[in-house]
Amino acid sequence: MRVRDVSSIEQQRSFDELGTPLNDVTFCVLDLETTGGNRNDDMITEVGVVKVRGGECLGTFQTLVNPGRAIPPQISILTGLTDALVAPAPRIEAVLPSLLSFLGDSVLVAHNAGFDVGFVRAALARAERPAWNGTIVDTVHLARRLVRDEVPNCKLSTLASRLRLDHQPSHRALDDALATTDLLHLLIERASGLGVLGLDDLVALGKIGGHPMAPKLKLTAGLPRTPGVYMFRGHGDAVLYVGKATNLRQRVRSYFGSDDRRKIGPMLRETTSVTHVELPDPLTAEIVETRYIGQLLPRYNRRGTRASKYCYVRLDTETAWPRLSIVKNPGKSGEHIGPLPSRTMATLVVDALQTALPLRRCTQRLGRNYVAPSDAPVCSAAQLGVAHCPCSGTADADDYAAAVALATQAIAGDPSFVVGRLRDRMAKLAGQQRFEEAAMIRDRLSALLGAIRRTLLFDALATAGRAEVTDGVTTWIIAAGALVDTRTPTTLTSALPLGPLANIEPGRPSPREHADEALCLAKFFDKHSHRLSVTCDGAWSFPIASSEHIPPLERAA
Numbered sequence: 001m002r003v004r005d006v007s008s009i010e011q012q013r014s015f016d017e018l019g020t021p022l023n024d025v026t027f028c029v030l031d032l033e034t035t036g037g038n039r040n041d042d043m044i045t046e047v048g049v050v051k052v053r054g055g056e057c058l059g060t061f062q063t064l065v066n067p068g069r070a071i072p073p074q075i076s077i078l079t080g081l082t083d084a085l086v087a088p089a090p091r092i093e094a095v096l097p098s099l100l101s102f103l104g105d106s107v108l109v110a111h112n113a114g115f116d117v118g119f120v121r122a123a124l125a126r127a128e129r130p131a132w133n134g135t136i137v138d139t140v141h142l143a144r145r146l147v148r149d150e151v152p153n154c155k156l157s158t159l160a161s162r163l164r165l166d167h168q169p170s171h172r173a174l175d176d177a178l179a180t181t182d183l184l185h186l187l188i189e190r191a192s193g194l195g196v197l198g199l200d201d202l203v204a205l206g207k208i209g210g211h212p213m214a215p216k217l218k219l220t221a222g223l224p225r226t227p228g229v230y231m232f233r234g235h236g237d238a239v240l241y242v243g244k245a246t247n248l249r250q251r252v253r254s255y256f257g258s259d260d261r262r263k264i265g266p267m268l269r270e271t272t273s274v275t276h277v278e279l280p281d282p283l284t285a286e287i288v289e290t291r292y293i294g295q296l297l298p299r300y301n302r303r304g305t306r307a308s309k310y311c312y313v314r315l316d317t318e319t320a321w322p323r324l325s326i327v328k329n330p331g332k333s334g335e336h337i338g339p340l341p342s343r344t345m346a347t348l349v350v351d352a353l354q355t356a357l358p359l360r361r362c363t364q365r366l367g368r369n370y371v372a373p374s375d376a377p378v379c380s381a382a383q384l385g386v387a388h389c390p391c392s393g394t395a396d397a398d399d400y401a402a403a404v405a406l407a408t409q410a411i412a413g414d415p416s417f418v419v420g421r422l423r424d425r426m427a428k429l430a431g432q433q434r435f436e437e438a439a440m441i442r443d444r445l446s447a448l449l450g451a452i453r454r455t456l457l458f459d460a461l462a463t464a465g466r467a468e469v470t471d472g473v474t475t476w477i478i479a480a481g482a483l484v485d486t487r488t489p490t491t492l493t494s495a496l497p498l499g500p501l502a503n504i505e506p507g508r509p510s511p512r513e514h515a516d517e518a519l520c521l522a523k524f525f526d527k528h529s530h531r532l533s534v535t536c537d538g539a540w541s542f543p544i545a546s547s548e549h550i551p552p553l554e555r556a557a
Helices: 073-079 092-103 113-126 139-146 156-162 173-194 199-208 214-220 248-254 264-270 282-296 343-356 397-411 416-431 435-463 512-527
Strands: 002-005 026-034 044-053 056-064 107-110 136-138 228-233 239-245 273-278 311-315 324-327 335-340 467-471 474-479 482-487 533-536
Touching: 026 092, 026 113, 026 173, 044 073, 044 092, 044 173, 056 092, 056 173, 092 113, 107 113, 107 173, 113 136, 136 139, 136 199, 139 173, 139 199, 156 173, 173 199, 173 214, 199 248, 214 248, 214 273, 228 248, 228 282, 239 248, 239 264, 239 282, 248 273, 282 474, 282 482, 282 512, 311 343, 311 397, 324 343, 335 343, 335 397, 335 435, 343 416, 343 435, 397 416, 397 435, 416 435, 435 512, 482 512
Parallel strands: 026 107, 107 136
Antiparallel strands: 002 056, 026 044, 044 056, 228 239, 228 273, 311 324, 311 335, 467 474, 467 533, 474 482
């Protein structure tokens, strides 16, 4: 075994962040010779590793290995390794400790890494050692993305010859590792033209580089690895798409590789530039994203662009005979659920309440002095006994008022009576093996509980008034249900690039335009309430999930 490590007197820096500049990354370039291509049956005969950082060789590791079995003649002809040559060598179990120590926390590089890493992992498993799961860079994948048009194939020998590398492979481990090291440095130099500056970029390039829009990767070269909002822009600087990210650079570059949504290809073809706004934290980024989407309505965004389709369920309690209706905008009076994301959900909510409570279903206006004509017909729902029919004069005012009170109670956040009625109805239908009808009731109940919870989130945010909410080192300032500012130790004020699209007024339903932002804030505060420090001039009601009036949806279903 021969080990030479000129960096031994210098403590190697730990690798904590994928965004590490490539000049600061320590690579260990590995090559193995084996008795064959089956990692489970064949064995390692030679190990060669070259350790480099910043283009400088820090050391090498090379040893023959006794495979414990005969080397096939064709392998001996190819590599020059014979049974007699490897007989005095140590077994792989004795080599592994030194090899792992030499690798340390370096990034492993290999040409066709699946082969070499597979043999190493199989050897570790046979030696009953912990699996190795470090970061891997495969020069085959990089070569296919960066120099495939210049060479007939991506074999190491072909690449070394055509690209005139300093070292040429010889089917011996250390020679091949040295040639792979030369190839790695050449590929890193080529990749820099695509904006590959950090290790995360290099690891992802295997997927990204083969994308048909790969030449546009240079548009992402200036993106930071911080939270923020990004915008794909087309001709005339028109915004095509707005998104948020915890790591702007990583997220935007992912569109050129792993993101295979149908709309991505056409969007990238139209893209001429990518702009961004850095923000202090992911929550602020999500809020600013909703504001940009609501203001710009980019045509490749779907979420956040449909506030115009949001609606409310309203119970007009100011009338003599209140009824449920689905409205585009909240009324000046009455009880409301919403805003809800679709009319379909609103219809299920109305159906759930009407299934449990005998509220009238007719749309006729009934004043306080309404007197039903003597020949007024009784509606079909009343004939079936599932609704009152005041327009025919057959409804009892006290009974109807009791049903309205229960509906108001449910809308206010206590749907226990309605839930009980719907559960009983589901059980009865299931007992009669009318499973499709039972499933329909289940869907109505699910929609009702989701809508009430959504409304309570809006209400909890509005009643908080002006609040300062702190999580760790980040403080969000909320007023009128909207994010006003974000403070961190490094930025006394974040100067948000856009103001809120609308505000929530206490005692009033949230405006449709503000629903996405309000829901984003409320869900975050509800989920993380246990770790938040809050001061506010209103009532802090988070977490609302602790309310005993809303049973878990799994139980309700």
